[in-house]
Amino acid sequence: EIPSQIVSDCKDAKKLLFQVDLDANASAVYSIKVGTPQAYPTQAQTTFMPRRKDDISWENDRSIFRMYGPALATDKTEPLISGGLDIWVKRTPKLVSQQWYQDEFDGKSSYHHDNGEGLDFYSVGKTLGAGGVAPFIDGKLYLVGNNFHTYTILENGPIRTKFRLDYAAYDVAGNPISESRIITLDAGSHLNKVVVLYDNKEDMCVAAGFPFRGFAEKAKTKVDKRGIADCQDIVFNKEAGWIAYGEPNHPENGIIFLGSIMPCGACDMLIAENHVLNCGKAIAGKPFVYYSGGAWSKGGFENIQAWSQYMADYAAKLKQPIKVCTSYCDQQEAACEKAPKAACEKTCNK
Template sequence: MNKISFFCLICAIDCIVVNSLHAQNSIQIKNVLEFSRNEVVAIPVSDLKSFLTKNKETDFRIKDSNNKYFPIQWIDYDGDGENDELLFQANIEAKKTNSYTIVADSKVQVPESKLTTYSRLVPERADDYTWENDKIAFRMYGSKGQQEALQGIKGSTLSSGVDIWLKRTDQPIINKWYKGYLTDPMYYHKDTRGEGYDPYQVGNSRGTGGIGVWKNDSLQVSQNFVTSKTIAEGPLRTVFELTYNPWSEFGVKETKRISLDLGSNFSKFESNFESEKQVLNYTIGITLHKNEGEAKLNDKSGYYLHWEKIDDAFVGEGIVVDPKIVEKSVAFKSKTPDQSNLLVVTKPKNKLVYYAGFAWQKSGQIQTQKDWEVLLQKQSQIIANPLLIKIK
């Protein structure tokens, strides 16, 4: 073989290698909906094997066509020490496809996000479990709080309902508010710092997204969670699990996995069930408080709206679920405190997945009930039409 032929052969091989690497390291994400979407994208590590067999996870970077690099987050869901998913946030216009490139470059620093998600168990106030992102915050109540409530200790809560914290800052507030609570138990119940507060009454209602079994116009519910486990907290997604002692006449055992993504007004709830007896249904609820707000039910699209005034501003709460699993819905009003709830009755499956969330007028995210309904409508379409991800 002469030198020219050898040189051509080498060039051909190089070309093949470059093209092969390019084909393996390109991510295309398509938005099929009529509105733009700014969402956290999750890519299974198994889809990245061709890249990770040759490169380290620590060198992994993602950039767009303008050479802009993105914050990323790895998550190990099962705790085996091996990451299961890679997360990054994509902003894609309506009916458009964005292309991203995976590169291995330890010299490029992964950008830090100015915003974040966060969750933790809070032993300094009984044992709440609290979680937040840049838009919203929630909490649920643990077994110590239950024991204190049964003992009549003031400030404790016996409930498996979901509390919401009204925040109007994109910065984390959980640690700050609980630190203030240690010296002033009313610290986060007053909006004196311009960050928001917690005026939301849960009691034995479902709060925003608690569940139960609906039978004979009565809701059978669990008591407080008994164990918690933080799975992930980071710039793009926080994930944790709660377990409950058997509840209801059906002997339901429940493990609830909850996640919240950056930029979203909705937590994702995934409840896994086992039961001693055949369950009639699993029902998701939103408290109607004193029945002074407005409820709107949409079984066809799978979204459910409550709009109410709390103190001097309005709050929209909502549930979004796959309409195929819904049996019926009702705005159930009762004269018994905490028993008025918007109820979404679903078919009894071993796993129930739904989204529950809210928006506060003072946060600037919404101003009217229509604004809130639009967010719910979009969330229902997002669930039905996930972003299409192709790795080449």
């Protein structure tokens, strides 16, 4: 028996989720039987943190992320309005964020210092952070004008966590636009799937990215005709739709690697507004989908080459997803051959 989870799609239909490990062009057969499933350990979880100024924090066995809520926007000591994505790094598969918060509250230790499991040493501020998103029009980023005002946790389980954040309308090139973000993180993944719902009346360019820090001499980096650009700390691949980026090396804490993917291709990649940007088109009335996240040099990724390979592999899997067919036949080996069509899910910005 392998871990599984019942999840709901956008139409509230129930689906059975389980993870598989397949080589290219390989196949496997899985049987579903009636019975009582085992109690599986949770590997993906989202938590609302009112005691920490309304943070929404989510975590899997690889990374920890958070975004900022309404209480932080009105905090009397250090207010912050930001729709940027924060990342905490760790070297343990255990879910540790709630204990880190509690130790901070109790004064035992700070999650800004490495306690042997990892830490928070990434700075978001008024930026996109570790892969946030914003409209990008005529060379200008329009960051959200407020922190999220409502949240809904949709899934928590052994394999997947999923939640929704809603943002009040803010100015985008003279037009008020509100947005919602539905974020999904699966066990084993360094990247979040982000579905953004804008109420834009016309198509618009949006950009996911990260602040470009400490490399002013490289700020004129260009993408070549193939859509690929390499330097010591950043790799673009426009054709495949992904960017891999390495933060400046911290002498004690190492390097945070960040990445984003436009699964249906990027319309542009550039360094602008002090950010590394991966641009796509938000079609009016349709969800905009991208992926973002990160990893750590002390958590399994030695250098930018290893991280960019992960990004390339992830993007390739999105373009060629596993084909799934189901059958009630006893002869399960022949079920896929007899099925009229292979059921395949793929979400796209188009």
